[in-house]
Amino acid sequence: DIVMTQSPDSLAVSLGERATINCKSSQSVLYSSNNKNYLAWYQQKPGQPPKLLIYWASTRESGVPDRFSGSGSGTDFTLTISSLQAEDVAVYYCQQYYSTPQVTFGPGTKVDIK
Amino acid sequence: QVQLVESGGGVVQPGRSLRLSCAASGFTFSSYGMHWVRQAPGKGLEWVAVIWYDGSNKYYADSVKGRFTISRDNSKNTLYLQMNSLRAEDTAVYYCARDSQTTPALWYFDLWGRGTLVTVSS
Numbered sequence: 001d002i003v004m005t006q007s008p009d010s011l012a013v014s015l016g017e018r019a020t021i022n023c024k025s026s027q028s029v030l031y032s033s034n035n036k037n038y039l040a041w042y043q044q045k046p047g048q049p050p051k052l053l054i055y056w057a058s059t060r061e062s063g064v065p066d067r068f069s070g071s072g073s074g075t076d077f078t079l080t081i082s083s084l085q086a087e088d089v090a091v092y093y094c095q096q097y098y099s100t101p102q103v104t105f106g107p108g109t110k111v112d113i114k
Numbered sequence: 115q116v117q118l119v120e121s122g123g124g125v126v127q128p129g130r131s132l133r134l135s136c137a138a139s140g141f142t143f144s145s146y147g148m149h150w151v152r153q154a155p156g157k158g159l160e161w162v163a164v165i166w167y168d169g170s171n172k173y174y175a176d177s178v179k180g181r182f183t184i185s186r187d188n189s190k191n192t193l194y195l196q197m198n199s200l201r202a203e204d205t206a207v208y209y210c211a212r213d214s215q216t217t218p219a220l221w222y223f224d225l226w227g228r229g230t231l232v233t234v235s236s
Binding site: 038040042048049050051052055061093095097100101102103104105106107108 | 158159160161164173174175176209214220221222223224226227228229
């Protein structure tokens with residue numbers, strides 16, 4: 001199975017400041033035949049189900065604010081919140097869907113307001 | 115509106131069985147692969163099982179293989195998870211989730227239910 005790791009475990013950012021979350025996979029999730037990274041990001045607010053933010057490592061889901069962006073390729077990925085808002089307090093998970101059926105999630109990164 | 119609503123959770127003793135349901139509405143259920151994903155209390159997300167849009171293929175996480183069975187009834191727009199031989203480590207909120215694409219499945223999830231809690235305890 002592909003093991004996903006995330007850093008940091010948690011971070012606190014001032015309102016309006018940038019938040020950066022890292023995700024690393026134990027093997028590449030870049031599919032060479034279509035040059036796509038099989039990596040998604042989810043946001044989970046307290047007491048709510050996860051919500052899809054980003055897929056193909058950098059494509060924003062419809063309706064997701066453009067302050068959320070994804071980048072990276074191969075084994076190293078980043079989710080950036082360019083200007084943190086109060087409603088962004090949540091746990092963020094990355095997920096690889098390259099190795100099916102055993103798709104795997106990262107352990108999560110908790111984002112709070114400083 | 116487009117939604118998934120899980121039901122059937124509860125407290126069950128180790129070794130017993132439970133069946134979860136997930137009612138879909140607002141979209142063409144029979145066109146999408148469907149997944150179960152679980153989350154132990156205070157923990158991260160774990161994919162559990164998937165079923166193809168037509169029920170032709172099913173896959174399971176190693177942790178539940180041989181104990182859990184995923185199924186669907188497209189005439190009732192409902193997904194199921196039959197859980198047998200339950201263990202304490204199966205305690206979790208179980209979410210049903212829609213695959214992001216009709217076919218072929220892409221194995222990331224664009225619609226989630228609110229989940230149903232399963233507690234395995236004597």
